[in-house]
Amino acid sequence: MRVFTTILLKILGFFVLLQIAVRIIKRFYAFSPPASMGFLLDSDFRKRLQPPDKLIKRSGIKEGMHILEVGCGSGAFTICAARTSGIKGEVYALDIQPRMLMQLKKKLSRPENRDIKNIKLVEGDAHKLPFNDNSFDVVYTVTVLQELPDQNRALKEMKRVLKPGGVLAVSEFLPDPDYPLKSTTIRLGEEAGFFLDKVEGNLWNYTVRFKAQKSM
Numbered sequence: 695m696r697v698f699t700t701i702l703l704k705i706l707g708f709f710v711l712l713q714i715a716v717r718i719i720k721r722f723y724a725f726s727p728p729a730s731m732g733f734l735l736d737s738d739f740r741k742r743l744q745p746p747d748k749l750i751k752r753s754g755i756k757e758g759m760h761i762l763e764v765g766c767g768s769g770a771f772t773i774c775a776a777r778t779s780g781i782k783g784e785v786y787a788l789d790i791q792p793r794m795l796m797q798l799k800k801k802l803s804r805p806e807n808r809d810i811k812n813i814k815l816v817e818g819d820a821h822k823l824p825f826n827d828n829s830f831d832v833v834y835t836v837t838v839l840q841e842l843p844d845q846n847r848a849l850k851e852m853k854r855v856l857k858p859g860g861v862l863a864v865s866e867f868l869p870d871p872d873y874p875l876k877s878t879t880i881r882l883g884e885e886a887g888f889f890l891d892k893v894e895g896n897l898w899n900y901t902v903r904f905k906a907q908k909s910m
């Protein structure tokens with residue numbers, strides 16, 4: 695029992711030190727996880743801690759919706775969003791790193807995903823979204839916002855491409871070295887002109903949902 699506790703404490707200590715080290719480095723040098731980390735983002739272990747079906751439901755995604763995922767990475771949540779929006783809906787999966795998009799493309803070519811036809815991969819920057827105004831019912835983003843150098847500009851872009859009354863869902867996850875408290879995410883959304891709709895989840899895995907316009 696004592697050996698087990700020591701091992702557990704060592705793992706916990708390593709995790710805490712790693713978090714502190716990455717946070718200090720990121721203060722001086724902003725960087726995104728390299729595409730070689732894509733397999734970790736899309737691992738079964740993470741899915742157990744941050745189940746895609748729950749996150750997609752919390753994000754307000756429903757059948758027939760037109761959706762934009764900003765910073766899709768290797769697509770840990772994209773497949774679930776596509777299956778939920780169904781054949782009448784579509785998901786634009788946008789990322790700045792082409793190699794992340796390549797991983798999602800590879801995942802889509804697996805036999806179990808070949809029936810999915812409603813995902814469009816887009817290489818682009820969250821600060822300058824390559825879409826017309828009023829294009830989407832939902833814009834969602836998972837562990838991305840804090841990585842962006844100009845969060846206010848990116849959020850305003852998300853607002854521009856949302857239809858009037860559309861939903862912005864921002865999800866965060868504590869093991870991410872950029873993890874912000876809910877209050878920070880709410881403040882950023884409100885500063886960009888969104889209205890708070892609902893907060894769901896817990897301290898280490900939450901979604902803040904905003905509306906592009908005040909509900910009547």
Ligand SMILES: C[S@@+](CC[C@H](N)C(=O)[O-])C[C@H]1O[C@@H](n2cnc3c(N)ncnc32)[C@H](O)[C@@H]1O
Nearest residue numbers: 726735765766767770789790791819820836838
């Ligand atoms: C921590 S990863 C999260 C990926 C995915 N959302 C997930 O939770 O598995 C952050 C992602 O945001 C992307 N990203 C960073 N800056 C971006 C930008 N300016 N525009 C679009 N995507 C960006 C990175 O390339 C990376 O794939």
